[in-house]
Amino acid sequence: MTANPGLADVARRAGVSVATASRVLSGRGPASPASRDAVRRAAGELGYVPHPVARRLAERSGTRIVLAVRDERADILRDPFVTRAAAAMAAATEPAGLGTALIRLPLNAAAELERLAADRSVAALVVAGHDRDLPARLPGGLRGRTAMIGVGGSDVDSAAGIGALIQHLCATGRRRIALVAGPSWLGASWAPLTTYNRLMRAAGLPARVVHGDFTAARGRDAAREIRRRWPDTDAIATVSDATAVGVLRALAADGVRVPADIAVTGFDDSPLAEAVHPGLSTATHPVELIAVAAVRAALGEPAPGRLFPSHPVIRGSCGAA
Amino acid sequence: MTANPGLADVARRAGVSVATASRVLSGRGPASPASRDAVRRAAGELGYVPHPVARRLAERSGTRIVLAVRDERADILRDPFVTRAAAAMAAATEPAGLGTALIRLPLNAAAELERLAADRSVAALVVAGHDRDLPARLPGGLRGRTAMIGVGGSDVDSAAGIGALIQHLCATGRRRIALVAGPSWLGASWAPLTTYNRLMRAAGLPARVVHGDFTAARGRDAAREIRRRWPDTDAIATVSDATAVGVLRALAADGVRVPADIAVTGFDDSPLAEAVHPGLSTATHPVELIAVAAVRAALGEPAPGRLFPSHPVIRGSCGAA
DNA sequence: CTGTTAGCGCCTTCAA
DNA sequence: TTGAAGGCGCTAACAG
Numbered sequence: 001m002t003a004n005p006g007l008a009d010v011a012r013r014a015g016v017s018v019a020t021a022s023r024v025l026s027g028r029g030p031a032s033p034a035s036r037d038a039v040r041r042a043a044g045e046l047g048y049v050p051h052p053v054a055r056r057l058a059e060r061s062g063t064r065i066v067l068a069v070r071d072e073r074a075d076i077l078r079d080p081f082v083t084r085a086a087a088a089m090a091a092a093t094e095p096a097g098l099g100t101a102l103i104r105l106p107l108n109a110a111a112e113l114e115r116l117a118a119d120r121s122v123a124a125l126v127v128a129g130h131d132r133d134l135p136a137r138l139p140g141g142l143r144g145r146t147a148m149i150g151v152g153g154s155d156v157d158s159a160a161g162i163g164a165l166i167q168h169l170c171a172t173g174r175r176r177i178a179l180v181a182g183p184s185w186l187g188a189s190w191a192p193l194t195t196y197n198r199l200m201r202a203a204g205l206p207a208r209v210v211h212g213d214f215t216a217a218r219g220r221d222a223a224r225e226i227r228r229r230w231p232d233t234d235a236i237a238t239v240s241d242a243t244a245v246g247v248l249r250a251l252a253a254d255g256v257r258v259p260a261d262i263a264v265t266g267f268d269d270s271p272l273a274e275a276v277h278p279g280l281s282t283a284t285h286p287v288e289l290i291a292v293a294a295v296r297a298a299l300g301e302p303a304p305g306r307l308f309p310s311h312p313v314i315r316g317s318c319g320a321a
Numbered sequence: 322m323t324a325n326p327g328l329a330d331v332a333r334r335a336g337v338s339v340a341t342a343s344r345v346l347s348g349r350g351p352a353s354p355a356s357r358d359a360v361r362r363a364a365g366e367l368g369y370v371p372h373p374v375a376r377r378l379a380e381r382s383g384t385r386i387v388l389a390v391r392d393e394r395a396d397i398l399r400d401p402f403v404t405r406a407a408a409a410m411a412a413a414t415e416p417a418g419l420g421t422a423l424i425r426l427p428l429n430a431a432a433e434l435e436r437l438a439a440d441r442s443v444a445a446l447v448v449a450g451h452d453r454d455l456p457a458r459l460p461g462g463l464r465g466r467t468a469m470i471g472v473g474g475s476d477v478d479s480a481a482g483i484g485a486l487i488q489h490l491c492a493t494g495r496r497r498i499a500l501v502a503g504p505s506w507l508g509a510s511w512a513p514l515t516t517y518n519r520l521m522r523a524a525g526l527p528a529r530v531v532h533g534d535f536t537a538a539r540g541r542d543a544a545r546e547i548r549r550r551w552p553d554t555d556a557i558a559t560v561s562d563a564t565a566v567g568v569l570r571a572l573a574a575d576g577v578r579v580p581a582d583i584a585v586t587g588f589d590d591s592p593l594a595e596a597v598h599p600g601l602s603t604a605t606h607p608v609e610l611i612a613v614a615a616v617r618a619a620l621g622e623p624a625p626g627r628l629f630p631s632h633p634v635i636r637g638s639c640g641a642a
Numbered sequence: 643c644t645g646t647t648a649g650c651g652c653c654t655t656c657a658a
Numbered sequence: 659t660t661g662a663a664g665g666c667g668c669t670a671a672c673a674g
Contacts, residue, residue, distance in 0.1 A: 004441065006667055017645045022669060029670085030643055052442035053384050054667035057374045057650050063384040063442070064420030067411070077412050078609065080401065080592065086411045087404035090388070090423035097442045099385030099420020102411035118325065120651090121373035121384070121418045216596065245596045252598060271401065275537065275566045275593045277573060288399065327651060338661045343653055350654080351659055375651035378666050441667090 005046040014042035025050060052097030062123030065093055065295055066116060068105040070129040077104055080270060081287060085128060085149065088291035098123060110137065117141035124298035126291075127153075132187055147298035151187035154293040154306055158239070158267065159191040161283030161310025165265040166199050166237055168281070169318060174235035174263055178208035180222040180247065182239045192239050192267075208233065212243045219246020227254070234262055235318070241266035241273050244280055248317070263318035267310075279315030286310070326367040335363035346371060373418030383444030386414055386616055387437060389426040391450040398425055401591060402608060406449060406470065409612035417620075419444060431458065438462035445619035447612075448474075453508055468619035472508035475614040475627055479560070479588065480512040482604030482631025486586040487520050487558055489602070490639060495556035495584055499529035501543040501568065503560045513560050513588075529554065533564045540567020548575070555583055556639070562587035562594050565601055569638065584639035588631075599637030606631060 011021040016035050023029035024039040025048075031039075042048075056063050067089055069082050076082060082102075090100040105112055105127070116122055117139035125142055127134060128149040138146055147153055169177055179196045182189030193209065200207045208230050212218045219238065223246070226233055238244040244266030251258055258264055258278055266273055266282040273280040286308045297303040332342035337356045344350035345360040346369075352360075363369075377384050388410055390403050397403060403423075411421040426433055426448070437443055438460035446463055448455060449470040459467055468474055490498050500517045503510030514530065521528045529551050533539045540559065544567070547554055559565040565587030572579055579585055579599055587594055587603035594601040607629045618624040 004439065004667095007669095008667085018668080019645060019647095019670085020643085023644090026669075032643060035644085047439075049436075049439045049441070051378075051667050052440070053374060053378045054650090055669075056384075057372075057378050057652095058667075058669040060650065060669095063374050063377075064418075066415070077408060078405065080404070083401070083404035083408035084399065087398060087407040087423055090407045090411055090421050091398050093420065094387070094422035094424050097385075097440065099414065099422050100411050101415035101420045102408055103415050118368075118370050119373070119418065120325065120370075242592070242596075249596075249598065271563070271591075271593060272596045275563075275570075275597055277570065277598065328653095329651085339652080340654080340661055340663095341659085344660090347653075353659060356660085372651050375666090376653075378668095379651075379653040381666065 004051075005048050007048075007050075010039060010042045010046055010048050013046060014038040026055070056123070060120070062121050063097075064099045064101050064121055065089060065124050065126060065298060066101045066103055066122050067126045067128065068103050068116070070105045070107055070109075070127065070134070072106060074104070077102060081268075082128070084287040085291040088288040089126065089295055092292045092295045113137070113139050113142065124295070126294045126298050129186075145298055145300065147294040149290055149294050151190070154290045154297065154303070155188070155308070156285050156290060156310050157307050158188065158283075158310060159195040161285075161312060162192045162237065162239065162265075162267055163195045163199060164312040165267075165281060165283055165318070166196060168312060168314065169235045169237065169263055169265065170199070170203055170205075172263070172318065175205060176208070176230065176233045177205060177235040177237060178210070178226045178230060178233045180212040180219060180226075180236065180238040180243050181209055182211070183213050184211055189239070196237065212238065212240070214240045214242055216242050216246035216249065219243035220250040223247040223250035224254070227256070235264070236262060237265045239267050241268045241270045241280060241282055244282070244317075245272055245276055248276055248280070258317055259319045265318055269313050273313070273315065278317045278319070281312070281314045281316075281318040283310045283312045325372075326369050328369075328371075331360060331363045331367055331369050334367060335359040347376070377444070381441070383442050384418075385420045385422050385442055386410060386445050386447060386619060387422045387424060387443050388447045388449065389424050389437070391426045391428060391430075391448065391455070393427060395425070398423060402589070403449070405608040406612040409609040410447065410616055413613040413616045434458070434460050434463065445616070447615045447619050450507070466619055466621065468615040470611055470615045472511070475611045475618065475624070476509070476629070477606050477611060477631050478628045479509065479604075479631060480516040482606075482633060483513045483558065483560065483586075483588055484516045484520060485633040486588075486602060486604055486639070487517060489633060489635065490556045490558065490584055490586065491520070491524055491526075493584070493639065496526060497529070497551065497554045498526065498556040498558060499531070499547045499551060499554045501533040501540060501547075501557060501559040501564050502530055503532070504534050505532055510560070517558065533559065533561070535561045535563055537563050537567035537570065540564035541571040544568040544571035545575070548577070556585070557583060558586045560588050562589045562591045562601060562603055565603070565638075566593050566597055569597055569601070579638055580640045586639055590634050594634070594636065599640070602634065602636045602639040604631045604633045
């Protein structure tokens with residue numbers, strides 16, 4: 001077996017020029033059915049495999065997608081949400097001959113953004129955990145090849161998912177429902193919060209909100225704060241499984257029965273949800289679909305959608321009172 | 322601001338040829354101190370950023386590392402271990418201008434391996450979850466640029482980590498210690514198992530082994546099997562947190578107290594371990610370090626090591642009897 | 643619709 | 659130690 005056949009070999013065997021072979025194989029320019037067939041057949045017979053790197057160089061398009069996670073925490077790249085998204089992107093970029101790179105972007109990182117914009121190996125950028133005004137501060141060179149995960153980009157319909165859980169709580173007799181919301185600076189916190197407020201108002205129930213941060217530690221504190229401020233609370237909804245786990249731990253430690261005394265719900269449907277006892281009622285978070293949609297959007301391909309459904313998963317933590 | 326400066330611009334400004342500029346900036350060929358300085362300065366003043374894609378094309382080296390996970394389960398790419406490893410690799414490849422791609426490799430996947438070998442965008446391959454004989458079946462083109470994660474490659478010192486947990490069990494008075502080992506076909510199952518056997522023999526204790534598969538469901542069944550076969554068991558060690566969680570669930574459901582009646586240990590120090598109640602004693606699994614070492618090894622760079630330490634993390638699940 | 647001709651930006655022999 | 663020249667493999671104008 002000789003070295004890898006190149007486009008020239010295919011063209012020669014098909015009796016056409018390299019330009020025509022290129023057009024056929026890359027699916028861009030025009031080509032007659034006849035030469036189309038000839039090229040395809042020749043490529044097949046030769047076992048031709050295009051060289052993605054050469055292709056990308058010629059079309060000046062870069063060979064990798066960078067997932068930039070905006071967060072101040074140094075260990076954010078180990079966060080389960082981030083690893084799931086990065087892995088999904090790495091899987092999604094494989095068939096295209098591309099790769100995925102992962103980077104943390106401190107909130108104030110203009111220099112890093114400039115560097116990414118100047119790096120011609122970057123085909124596209126996907127940003128997660130952004131605030132509202134990031135798009136405006138994006139270097140010009142990145143515009144048109146950047147997609148967002150979260151508010152304003154590919155996102156989970158957290159309002160629907162958490163809304164369904166809250167309605168389930170109402171339907172099963174809970175009347176004093178508190179919410180551990182997300183951090184107020186994060187855009188993603190807004191939808192669940194307004195949904196909660198709307199549902200409480202519609203049902204004539206009081207709104208009881210404290211803010212969390214997606215950690216179990218804060219969930220613990222939040223649970224205690226809620227019980228101190230509103231002792232008759234009979235349900236605690238949260239916006240992340242990790243937070244809900246913290247709530248469960250605090251309630252168990254304080255001798256509160258779940259779900260008999262207080263029902264608890266999470267969000268994400270992570271492995272945690274079915275590991276704890278009682279099983280945590282939660283709602284799904286299709287991170288993989290979202291990540292893939294963001295990749296396609298960033299590459300300028302038709303994306304399969306922007307808002308992905310979240311389905312409630314009912315387990316023991318919000319059973320009958 | 323003009324377009325991105327190229328090597329030619331740098332060379333012109335430094336008063337040397339592009340060849341010399343290339344030698345200096347790529348750090349390969351010889352170069353006199355004088356031209357070295359001139360080139361470096363020119364590059365700095367121009368804000369020169371090399372084009373990784375062009376460079377890789379010229380040196381025929383590929384632009385991405387592929388992580389291939391060998392498993393029959395279609396959803397293996399969502400496994401927390403896999404996502405952690407993929408994310409770590411995506412982070413590790415970023416500074417080099419490379420990317421990471423993720424792919425599942427069925428056990429019998431010669432064709433896929435051939436495809437990877439023929440794909441010139443693949444700089445290197447990292448294989449996880451392999452069996453012993455994979456290296457021998459690797460296509461020739463992949464040899465020299467493939468690294469393994471697990472037995473025979475970059476791995477966690479699971480024998481030490483799990484050994485420490487078992488010794489802790491012994492030291493705290495456990496005498497009937499069972500092990501839920503890994504699947505027998507997996508090379509990684511061997512080290513913990515032999516360590517367990519050795520420790521039991523040394524302590525004059527009976528060996529009680531059943532096989533698991535890293536799932537909670539199997540952990541449940543394994544716990545029941547153990548209690549049926551050896552009713553006086555007072556500790557159950559496992560080789561994964563997920564399995565241990567299944568064990569905990571089964572014991573709780575059957576009215577067995579942990580740790581009073583039976584102590585339980587896991588492995589991985591995953592988020593599950595501190596979410597469950599009682600907290601799961603486990604040992605750390607430095608997946609990130611392992612993944613990075615595998616990347617370096619696959620790229621032919623000096624790797625920081627092959628066997629990474631695992632430290633026990635003691636929580637409530639193996640407290641005093 | 644097709645072929646010719648330049649690149650894409652860098653590396654690397656080779657002779658000097 | 660240096661420079662000139664020829665790739666790396668493919669795409670993209672531009673005539674035909």
